[in-house]
Amino acid sequence: MARASNSKGKTRIQKEKTEQILSAALDIFSAYGFRGATIDQVAEKAGISKPNLLYYFDNKEAVHAELIKRLLYIWLDPLNQLNEEGEPVEEICAYVQRKLEMARDYPRESRLFANEILQGAPRIDTLISGTLKLMVDEKVSVIANWVATGKINDVDPHHLLFSIWSTTQHYADFDVQVRTLTGPKAKDRFEDASKYLDFLFRSALTPRS
Template structure:
């Protein structure tokens, strides 16, 4: 876990916490647009509205800020997958997961682009997380999907590629937001656009994997 320098002090004040959040918000703005390599501490300090020495009191390096943001993003991003319930109804579980992922694409577009930029660069700062906690969680939920297939609740499928497909289709609405809005036009505002996307993706995935007798009309 990337711990801000001020967080290591015995008495961490509300002012320190607020400053850390101010810095991370600015870093998120910069990193999500410029990527890690194209971002500088000077740029982040300018967006944060503070001096470079003041910023460096809280985070000594650009890497520390980036790591803190990535870890926060992963914690938030993976929460819907953690909630995937083996005892639940597959239709309901997949629909809920798709909607929650779309809500995150709608509500956290900067975070999605930050993570996408990191992965496109080869994930140099979070490869350990991807190969460790992320892989463990995905493997665990893949076994849930396999158990549903063995029970005849869904059609046999490769669970890892199914999860990848849901990730790619839902996060598209954050990572390629400009393209989506340009193609759909201004009359399809955020609320309508995401509701249409949710209904389509629910139909696409649920009808594609639910076993015949359980498939909705």
């Protein structure tokens, strides 16, 4: 478990050191996954000694657990904002944009999540089977109702969400590939992706007159 990082009376220096450790850990875990990462790598990346790091966190598991806890709030917020009372196509397209913005602004978090999934999700099983599933079930019901009432085309709600996740998170998880293949246009990759994905999902969802 975390030590100084969870202390109610922690000082400014303790707060800064905790954030320094977690930022370094995010780099390491997102690059190597939990199994490949070591506490020595995190300490070196953070620019502190291993004993100093272990003053703040008991072990690698404690550092990783804190990252996952933070990831939970970031990861669920875009889906949570999907509004049942809004205009369906606009709501879904806005969700696509929020997920793309996450890929742009939180690439390390996206790769951290992807690494965990690839390893069988042993440390985020509770997130997937609990909080995430409850929210997905709720939003799937909303999308299914939009389909049933003819507000959007007949799409499978689960596979719609999976498609949104895969097309948006690709720009974080495979950023090197995207930048390499787009060449000089790489600097505009998120702007271009935004336009394309909006066209793609809007076309798929909008009922024909």
